[in-house]
Amino acid sequence: MVPEQSVSLDQVILSSPAVLIGGRMEENPRVDFVTGNISLFGLSPDDLTEGRVTLDSLIFGEDREEARRALAECASSGAAECVREYRLVTPTGETRPVRDYRIFHRGGTGEPCAWQSTLLDISDRQYFERAARRTEESLSSVLAVSGVWAWEYLPETDEFVGSGCFPVDGRGKEKLRFFRKKLWEDIIPSPDLARIEESWAHLLEGDCRFSVVEHPVLRPDGTRGWVSVSASPCLDERGRVTGLTGLTMDITSLKEARLKADSQAGRLELLRSMSLGMMEDLDTDSLLERILRSAVEFAGSGNGVISLLEQGGTVLRHKFAVGLHETMVGETRPASAGMTGQALRERRRIFTKDYRTWEGRIADPRFESITVNIVLPLFHGPHDFGTVGIHFTGECPGLDDLFFASLDQFAAAASIALENARLHETSQREIGEKIRAEGRLFAHAALAAASAEAAGLLLSHDHRGTALSSALATLSEASGAGRAVLLRNMPENGAAEAAAWGEGGGLPYPVDNGPVCAEDYPLVYERLASGRAYLGPLKQDMRGGIAAVPVFIGSRFWGFLALFFQGEAPRYSAGELDVLRTAAYNLAASMVRWEADDRVKEGYERLQKTFDDVIRTMGFIVGRKDPYTIEHQERVAVLAREIGTVMGLDPWRLEGLRICSLVHDVGKVEIPGEILSKPGRLSPLEFELIKTHARSGYDILKEVDFPWPVAEAARQHHERMDGSGYPRGLKGEEILLEARILAVADVVEAMSSHRPYRPSLGIEASVAEIRGKRGTAFDPSVVDACMEVLRKNPEIIAGEGKSFRRGG
Numbered sequence: 001m002v003p004e005q006s007v008s009l010d011q012v013i014l015s016s017p018a019v020l021i022g023g024r025m026e027e028n029p030r031v032d033f034v035t036g037n038i039s040l041f042g043l044s045p046d047d048l049t050e051g052r053v054t055l056d057s058l059i060f061g062e063d064r065e066e067a068r069r070a071l072a073e074c075a076s077s078g079a080a081e082c083v084r085e086y087r088l089v090t091p092t093g094e095t096r097p098v099r100d101y102r103i104f105h106r107g108g109t110g111e112p113c114a115w116q117s118t119l120l121d122i123s124d125r126q127y128f129e130r131a132a133r134r135t136e137e138s139l140s141s142v143l144a145v146s147g148v149w150a151w152e153y154l155p156e157t158d159e160f161v162g163s164g165c166f167p168v169d170g171r172g173k174e175k176l177r178f179f180r181k182k183l184w185e186d187i188i189p190s191p192d193l194a195r196i197e198e199s200w201a202h203l204l205e206g207d208c209r210f211s212v213v214e215h216p217v218l219r220p221d222g223t224r225g226w227v228s229v230s231a232s233p234c235l236d237e238r239g240r241v242t243g244l245t246g247l248t249m250d251i252t253s254l255k256e257a258r259l260k261a262d263s264q265a266g267r268l269e270l271l272r273s274m275s276l277g278m279m280e281d282l283d284t285d286s287l288l289e290r291i292l293r294s295a296v297e298f299a300g301s302g303n304g305v306i307s308l309l310e311q312g313g314t315v316l317r318h319k320f321a322v323g324l325h326e327t328m329v330g331e332t333r334p335a336s337a338g339m340t341g342q343a344l345r346e347r348r349r350i351f352t353k354d355y356r357t358w359e360g361r362i363a364d365p366r367f368e369s370i371t372v373n374i375v376l377p378l379f380h381g382p383h384d385f386g387t388v389g390i391h392f393t394g395e396c397p398g399l400d401d402l403f404f405a406s407l408d409q410f411a412a413a414a415s416i417a418l419e420n421a422r423l424h425e426t427s428q429r430e431i432g433e434k435i436r437a438e439g440r441l442f443a444h445a446a447l448a449a450a451s452a453e454a455a456g457l458l459l460s461h462d463h464r465g466t467a468l469s470s471a472l473a474t475l476s477e478a479s480g481a482g483r484a485v486l487l488r489n490m491p492e493n494g495a496a497e498a499a500a501w502g503e504g505g506g507l508p509y510p511v512d513n514g515p516v517c518a519e520d521y522p523l524v525y526e527r528l529a530s531g532r533a534y535l536g537p538l539k540q541d542m543r544g545g546i547a548a549v550p551v552f553i554g555s556r557f558w559g560f561l562a563l564f565f566q567g568e569a570p571r572y573s574a575g576e577l578d579v580l581r582t583a584a585y586n587l588a589a590s591m592v593r594w595e596a597d598d599r600v601k602e603g604y605e606r607l608q609k610t611f612d613d614v615i616r617t618m619g620f621i622v623g624r625k626d627p628y629t630i631e632h633q634e635r636v637a638v639l640a641r642e643i644g645t646v647m648g649l650d651p652w653r654l655e656g657l658r659i660c661s662l663v664h665d666v667g668k669v670e671i672p673g674e675i676l677s678k679p680g681r682l683s684p685l686e687f688e689l690i691k692t693h694a695r696s697g698y699d700i701l702k703e704v705d706f707p708w709p710v711a712e713a714a715r716q717h718h719e720r721m722d723g724s725g726y727p728r729g730l731k732g733e734e735i736l737l738e739a740r741i742l743a744v745a746d747v748v749e750a751m752s753s754h755r756p757y758r759p760s761l762g763i764e765a766s767v768a769e770i771r772g773k774r775g776t777a778f779d780p781s782v783v784d785a786c787m788e789v790l791r792k793n794p795e796i797i798a799g800e801g802k803s804f805r806r807g808g
């Protein structure tokens with residue numbers, strides 16, 4: 001069948017994979033020609049051309065009927081060509097897929113008269129197609145399993161076409177098409193839509209080559225998920241964007257895990273910062289508030305209460321609360337009741353999802369809305385402090401194991417912080433007590449020392465005012481008061497008035513030293529008057545305080561000592577108050593003694609004056625008979641005193657000597673004046689009369705109870721040592737010393753003075769007289785003393801030559 005000249009063509013045909021075959025159209029079409037490359041199917045051309053096999057019989061049984069029918073339809077339909085694919089079975093039983101490209105040759109009637117096919121073995125193509133299909137299928141499966149949807153975006157139709165697992169509803173494997181706009185409106189929450197549209201626009205405009213966007217999606221069942229969309233543009237040869245391809249991945253679980261991890265990390269960070277804060281807080285009340293606030297914040301609740309055990313752990317008192325239980329603050333309940341009771345008993349967290357149905361709930365209308373209730377016990381070592389309660393009134397998601405583990409850690413940290421605060425407070429209290437005890441001891445010692453010093457100052461100062469104010473200043477300084485005031489009670493005024501005060505020590509107290517009236521300060525006044533000390537403010541609304549102790553002299557409320565403080569008065573102990581009482585008593589007693597001394601002195605001075613007046617009156621009485629006697633007696637008094645001084649007599653005896661001198665001639669009052677003042681010599685009788693004045697003086701003066709031997713001295717002043725004197729002729733030591741001194745002074749004064757009846761005889765004569773009779777009439781020691789006086793002070797007998805008197 002193949003022309004010889006066409007050997008080269010035959011060779012071409014033989015090397016081609018396409019087998020040419022044809023024949024006439026008959027009922028059972030026979031093959032008229034076939035190219036040699038039919039050998040590709042294990043046949044020789046003769047097998048077909050000689051009718052050993054037909055093409056129809058070579059078609060694989062399952063495909064044969066369909067192929068026959070389709071080819072017949074093509075032939076009868078008037079089509080010029082027909083393409084079919086079916087399998088051929090080779091003589092070795094191998095099945096080969098072929099593509100049959102058939103042309104019909106038709107006659108004038110249009111009926112096909114011949115056919116010609118090009119058979120092409122499509123085993124390789126089918127293999128690759130199957131492989132590609134399998135790859136696509138496995139990719140789809142992988143995408144479906146991994147929750148990834150691979151898509152292509154077609155801008156002309158605004159459509160997505162994709163396969164894999166559509167993450168919104170989980171559809172997988174089949175290809176899905178969506179109009180982008182509709183899809184997005186359905187699945188993307190509106191707040192996120194604008195953001196995603198914007199990034200999409202950037203991609204389409206070629207601004208970026210790759211983009212990854214995460215956004216939430218709303219699922220048809222109403223739940224919410226998360227997807228990650230990675231997209232990149234498809235570009236033509238000129239770099240223009242023709243579409244987009246990308247992957248959409250379900251990242252819901254990843255996102256949730258990440259959120260959970262973030263929340264857990266946040267929770268741990270919160271726990272850490274709360275724990276640090278709690279550890280630094282050493283004030284119990286402030287710490288309790290902090291624990292409560294932290295617990296509520298940590299749990300994300302708005303309600304909580306922190307309660308402390310009291311009365312040996314039998315009672316639980318609600319210390320602080322937020323939210324629901326704020327009205328419960330201050331209330332107590334038995335420590336064994338309810339969930340708190342169980343938490344304390346079992347020393348573990350107690351939790352219920354619905355308190356309203358909890359078996360051991362406490363019936364209280366305030367608890368009716370509580371659903372979730374968590375009670376954490378606070379304890380450390382042997383110490384149970386109390387509980388923290390956290391309450392919710394609705395659903396509370398997120399109370400997982402991690403949450404509770406963290407909450408337990410929180411409770412443990414809070415308990416340690418409470419233990420810290422307890423230890424701190426205990427040690428502070430002990431240190432404080434020690435310091436206070438030392439301070440009290442020191443204050444007590446300082447007060448005692450000041451009290452002793454004040455007592456010394458009272459004795460050492462000549463000036464009483466200075467003594468008192470110095471003593472009070474010392475007390476004020478030692479006590480740290482601004483001022484110490486000694487107030488004397490004036491019952492007639494109904495007030496205590498400042499008697500003395502001293503500044504020193506603390507800040508000056510801004511009050512004057514006005515009286516403290518019983519009416520104005522009843523509390524202070526009445527307390528002190530009843531013998532008790534007073535520590536506190538002077539008045540209810542007055543700044544500063546006083547510490548006051550009363551003074552009683554005998555059983556009489558004399559007054560009080562008040563220490564004025566700018567701030568609060570110290571809490572003096574009984575011992576310290578005793579020290580103050582002693583100091584106050586010393587001050588008051590000194591004042592009382594001084595006043596008594598003053599009265600005695602005043603009385604003495606008054607008495608002295610009266611006495612002097614009496615003595616002077618006696619002189620005047622004598623002076624009425626003999627005016628010169630007054631001056632005589634006064635001069636004798638001066639001289640006698642000087643003699644006594646030289647002889648070493650004490651002041652008391654000297655005073656007695658002066659009195660004796662002033663009245664020694666008082667007896668002359670009984671002698672007629674004319675004898676006393678008679679000029680010239682006296683008759684013996686007259687002289688005898690004169691001599692009676694010594695005894696008369698005695699008689700007058702003995703009626704007076706002098707503290708000195710005044711009367712006796714007057715009787716003896718004319719006695720002489722040798723017994724030559726009168727009236728009794730006493731001798732030597734029988735005569736009083738006062739009388740012996742008087743005798744000398746009397747003679748010296750009489751001889752030295754002028755008298756009406758004679759002029760002065762002169763000092764020399766007087767001296768000669770006493771010197772001449774020294775040891776006979778006169779006491780030698782008195783004479784010597786008199787000589788000493790006259791030698792030192794010759795003018796002592798003043799008025800010499802001015803007056804005359806008949807010898808006394």
Ligand SMILES: [Fe+2]
Nearest residue numbers: 664665717808
């Ligand atoms: Fe005389």
